[in-house]
Each structure stands twice: as C-alpha cells, then as structure tokens.
Amino acid sequence: MFEILLYIALFLITVAMFGLIYRVIKGPTTPDRVVALDALGITLVAVIAILSIILRTNAFLDIILLIGILAFIGTVAFSKYLEKGEVIENDSNL
Amino acid sequence: MKTNNLILQTATKILLFVIVLFSIYMFFAGHYEPGGGFIGGLMTSGAIVLLLIAYDIKTVSKALPFDYKKVVGVGLLFATGTAAGGLLFGKPLLTHWFTYVDLPLLGKTSLHTAVLFDIGVYLVVIGTTMTIIQTIGESE
Numbered sequence: 529m530f531e532i533l534l535y536i537a538l539f540l541i542t543v544a545m546f547g548l549i550y551r552v553i554k555g556p557t558t559p560d561r562v563v564a565l566d567a568l569g570i571t572l573v574a575v576i577a578i579l580s581i582i583l584r585t586n587a588f589l590d591i592i593l594l595i596g597i598l599a600f601i602g603t604v605a606f607s608k609y610l611e612k613g614e615v616i617e618n619d620s621n622l
Numbered sequence: 623m624k625t626n627n628l629i630l631q632t633a634t635k636i637l638l639f640v641i642v643l644f645s646i647y648m649f650f651a652g653h654y655e656p657g658g659g660f661i662g663g664l665m666t667s668g669a670i671v672l673l674l675i676a677y678d679i680k681t682v683s684k685a686l687p688f689d690y691k692k693v694v695g696v697g698l699l700f701a702t703g704t705a706a707g708g709l710l711f712g713k714p715l716l717t718h719w720f721t722y723v724d725l726p727l728l729g730k731t732s733l734h735t736a737v738l739f740d741i742g743v744y745l746v747v748i749g750t751t752m753t754i755i756q757t758i759g760e761s762e
Contacts, residue, residue, distance in 0.1 A: 587656050590648065597641055597665070601672050604630065608675055611625060616759035617678040620627075 531582070538578050545571050562606045569599030627676060634676040641669040649744055650737075659740035663747025670752060679759055690752040697745030704739040 548571065551564040573592050580588040605615050645665030652658030673682050708717030720734035 590651075590656055593644060594661075594665070597637075597644070597668065600637070601668055601675070604672065604675055616674045616755070618760060619680045620678040 534578055534582055538575065538582075541571055541574050541578070545575075558610060559607075562603060562610070565606075566599055566603045569595055569602075631676050634672055638669050638673060641665060641672065645669065649740065652740060653734065653736065659743030660747055663744040664751065666744070667748050667751040667755075670748075671755060674755070674759065679756065690749045690756065692749075693745050694749035694753070697742045697747075697749060699742070700745065701739055701742030704735055704742065707735065 545568060548564045548568045552561050552568070555561040555564060573595050576588050576591055576595070580586065609615050642665075645662045645668075648657040648665060649659060649662030650657075652662070670682070670686065673685075704718075705716045708715060708719075711717075718735045718739075720732055720736075722730055722732050725731050
C-alpha cells in the first residue's frame with residue numbers, strides 16, 4: 529500500500545517536472561527559464577528522496593543536500609549574470 | 623549603477639559555514655560511506671565560488687590569501703609523500719597502514735594513512751577549480 533503511494537507521488541512529481549520543462553523550453557524571457565530550472569532542481573530532490581525510500585537505502589541522502597546547494601549557487605550565478613552582466617567581479621567598490 | 627547585495631551577502635555569510643561543514647563531512651565520510659576527497663574538494667570550492675559571486679575577487683583574495691597554484695603543489699606533495707612513505711619501511715610503493723586509536727572524545731577510531739592521500743586529492747581539486755575560475759574571472 530505504502531509502495532503504491534510512493535509510486536503515485538513519483539508519477540505526480542514527474543508530471544510537475546514535465547510542466548517545468550515546458551516552461552524551460554517555452555519561457556518567453558530568460559528569468560522564466562532560470563526560475564523553472566531552479567524548481568526542476570527542487571523536484572529532483574523530491575525524486576531522489578522518494579527513490580531512496582523505495583530502494584530502502586540511505587546512501588543517497590547526501591545527494592539531496594548536494595543538489596540543494598548546487599541549485600542555489602547556480603541560480604545565484606545566473607541571476608547575478610542577468611543583473612550585472614558578469615558573474616564574478618574584479619572589484620565591486622569602484 | 624550601484625546595486626545592493628545585502629540579502630545575498632547576509633545569506634552567504636550563514637550558508638558558507640553550512641557548505642564548508644558539509645564538505646568536511648563528505649571528506650571524512652569517504653572511507654565508509656559515499657563521499658571522499660573529490661566531492662569534498664568540489665564542495666569547498668563551491669563555497670568559495672559562492673563567496674566570489676556575493677563579493678568580488680579582491681575581497682575574497684584578501685580574506686583567503688592562498689595562491690591556488692601552490693595549493694595544487696602541496697596536494698601533490700601529500701599524495702607522493704604518502705606513496706613514498708611505504709618505501710621507508712621496506713614495503714612496496716603506495717602501501718597503506720592503519721591502526722586503532724582511543725581518542726578522547728571520539729572513542730575507538732581507526733586512523734588510516736589513506737586519509738593523507740585523500741587530503742592530497744582534496745587540495746588538488748580545490749586548487750585546480752579555483753585556479754580555473756579565478757583566471758577566467760580576472761580576464762577582461
């Protein structure tokens with residue numbers, strides 16, 4: 529019973545990911561695509577959490593935190609590029 | 623135009639310690655669990671990259687005054703030193719050695735010379751990624 533619930537949740541998250549992929553492809557502006565990619569990372573975290581319950585292992589739990597950190601750094605880098613035109617500045621106090 | 627980065631910089635100050643702690647955990651978990659020197663080094667350089675994004679190259683190089691090319695050298699020295707350590711005791715190259723030690727807080731812990739080799743991997747990964755990112759960031 530619990531297994532079926534997990535598979536249903538996995539299916540629903542996959543549907544949500546397809547919606548986000550549609551937004552990444554279609555998105556009229558670049559910020560739309562960046563937000564959709566960030567949300568894709570978070571749904572990927574959910575997929576990994578459910579998969580590690582189904583596979584009865586805790587070897588993947590580090591990857592959840594890893595994807596959270598990487599999604600944050602990637603989104604911050606993208607937004608800084610959109611805001612200022614460069615990701616890493618030489619000297620911001622000019 | 624001068625933009626205000628207050629939210630990003632404050633969040634970075636808190637998140638930096640979480641990321642560095644996670645990378646150190648990943649480094650030391652490598653012997654028994656998923657992790658190791660490579661992913662630990664990548665996460666540490668990820669923390670430094672977050673610092674570079676929130677501030678700028680000048681501020682970060684003032685806070686962390688490392689020459690990352692020398693970090694690569696020190697890491698390779700650790701790896702080759704561990705490899706040559708076995709030769710001193712008449713064993714083949716890269717022979718590792720471990721023992722169980724009673725540490726004050728941690729209790730019975732196994733200390734392994736593979737950790738020293740892993741420190742070499744960790745430093746080389748940090749040095750390589752940070753050299754690449756800093757060189758690309760500095761070029762106009």
